[in-house]
Amino acid sequence: SSDVCSSDLQISAGIVTAGQTDEAAALLGAGGVLSDRRAHSAAERMLVGLLVICLLAVGEAFEFIPKGPAKIWAVSLHKTFGFVTLWLALVWWISFLFQTSPLPPKATPLGQYRLAVLVKWILLLCATIMPLSGWLMGAARGKTGIPALGVNLPNPFNANDPELSGILWNVHETTANILLAAIALHIIGALYHYIFVRDNVVPRMFPFIRIIK
Secondary structure (H helix, E strand, O other): OOOOOOOOOOOOOOOOOOOHHHHHHHHHHOOOHHHHHHHHHHHHHHHHHHHHHHHHHHHHHHHHOOOOHHHHHHHHHHHHHHHHHHHHHHHHHHHHHHOOOOOOOOOOOHHHHHHHHHHHHHHHHHHHHHHHHHHHHHHOOOOOEEOOOOEEOOOOOOOOOHHHHHHHHHHHHHHHHHHHHHHHHHHHHHHHHHHHHOOOHHHHHOOOOOOOO
16 A cells, blocks of 8 residues: 555665565574674664764864864864764665665555655765765865874865865755754654564664563
């Protein structure tokens, strides 16, 4: 029916062939390929999530930190979180595009399913665009160093371009706001499934969490 997520939908691309539901369920329940990857995927998601939250927190704190050593340290920390987040986001993309994603519960409403897929895409895109725009924003001002890591990132620009840096700052800031909203939706959705629906969505993401009986 139109209000229930049917077996011809796939969580990652939008299409699941008939018969994949039972196959995926068997793999998930019998310690198969999908089950074996859950712990790795959970750790990856948790690490990216924690880094993004730290990245946003430090970024929001900038305006309250006076100029001086403390602000220099905070900027360096922000860049470090961004650098690591970008690399982890690339790993997440590989996992998202090339690994089989678990199917949603059979009774999931179609609108809810589509919202979940949309939020997942937003999280992936923003977790990539935000650190990438931050690097390019600094590069447009001739600042590519990450003191805390002792590295200098490549500069794709031949000369300083304050106007371009300003545009990239707007992209960086807007992406951060969108990411905050997507994280909030993601958390609300997870709590809804865990507390009210009590299905296997949250334990599937985090194997150490048990379903509420």
